[in-house]
Amino acid sequence: MSKVIGEVNLNPSRIEGTPDQVAAHIFEEIICPSTEELLKNNPEAAKVFAYHIFGLALSQLAEFHSTKSLDKAV
Secondary structure, eight states, X not given: OOOOOOOOOOOSSOOOSOHXXXXXXXXXXXXXXXXXXXXXXXXXXXXXXXXXXHHHHHHHHHTTSOHHHHHHHO
């Protein structure tokens, strides 16, 4: 089991906008600050966090593309 290394407060709980605006907001307001804080305190944990964010994003993208069209999408 992984060690808890921090806490993220999600305010506001509602984010509105176009898909790219919502994605940018989540990245700028949640992912980047979390990564930066981890990097200060535990660089290895920051790498693991970034790796998991990347993997989750890639798996979500793969949900919408066949393997034949994924090369073009990425």
